Amino acid sequence: GCSNNGGGTETITPGTAPGFQPFEFQDGSELVGFDIDLTAAVFEEMDGYELADWETFEFGSLIQALTSDRIDFIAAAMTINDGRDETIDFSDPYYSANQSIIVRADGSFSPSELGDLSGRPVGAQSGTTGEETIQDELIANGELEESNYTSYDNYVLAVEDLENGNIDAIVIDEPVGDTFANQRPVEVAFIYETNEQYGFGMRTDDDDLTTAVNEGLQTVRDDGTYEDLTAEWFGS
Ligand code: GLN
Missing domain, CATH: 3.40.190.10 (Periplasmic binding protein-like II)
Structure with missing residues (x-):
């Protein structure tokens, strides 16, 4: 779960489900993809948060991993929908x-x-x-x-x-x-x-994190990083 190191920085453990190219997949021993890069870019813009190493799960286990504090953040090409919205919070949409x-x-x-x-x-x-x-x-x-x-x-x-x-x-x-x-x-x-519409998933009580992620997402959209990443991973 989230941990505060005393210096005011919260460490966030991100989770995903590889095997979903180009969003998240193994390239040899490395976890790569659009979601991985976009998450890194968004957190780069967020003061007070740092990313821990990625944890991987089957897609169907991700929400449970989040609500049980094994991870703090889902980036898995996860569609924002009503059923999931009852259990977790989503960021603003980042892909359709x-x-x-x-x-x-x-x-x-x-x-x-x-x-x-x-x-x-x-x-x-x-x-x-x-x-x-x-x-x-x-x-x-x-x-x-x-x-x-x-x-x-x-x-x-x-x-x-x-x-x-x-x-x-x-x-x-x-x-x-x-x-x-x-x-x-x-x-x-x-x-x-x-x-x-895909969104990043977070726990419903992590409002500060959700707000910070949305701000980071807006910044990477505004500064061209988002466009660079879509060109890199989708060729458009
Ligand atoms: N976007 C689809 C969903 O949210 C598939 C996501 C996935 O398989 N990683 O269900």
Whole structure:
């Protein structure tokens, strides 16, 4: 949890879920990505706070890690939504994304809308808005049987199962779907527009931290650092 070293500096332990390129992933032994760099840039602007080393978890365990004080800050391409908002506080939005539906690149299955996934084995990462899309838009209305859905601890495992033919499609945040499509024998079949906004997550009683993070975020937007980082990690 937060600790004060007596000099008025609070040490914040950040947490993330690697395997989500370009936001957070392992490059050899190094944890890298847009979220990692943006967090460093924001904290650079914040007086009275310093970052400890990153802790890593499966995405579905991050909120619990935060509320149980194992970490103090989440940077994990986490979408700001009502369900999570009840448990944690979010910073101002720092990135927006849609969902993409990825399939094998061999042309064996080419869906063009969610309804085309009906009756097909599909997957997503546990606790994500991709999973929520499958639950809310397909299973809830009977277009997909619950048994056709596989929830994975992380998207890397889901993509392996897609390549192996164990599932036929994955619902995943578009920038990450694009990255898998560049690196693996999979492709983006279509985009499902959700206009999700990512935010950094903090405990609800850490108001001072949330305020400082928002100010830091505004500064890096204003001084061009944010733009440099998006150019570096998204090439735009
Ligand atoms: N943006 C999605 C969500 O918040 C996926 C995040 C992730 O898998 N790291 O659920």
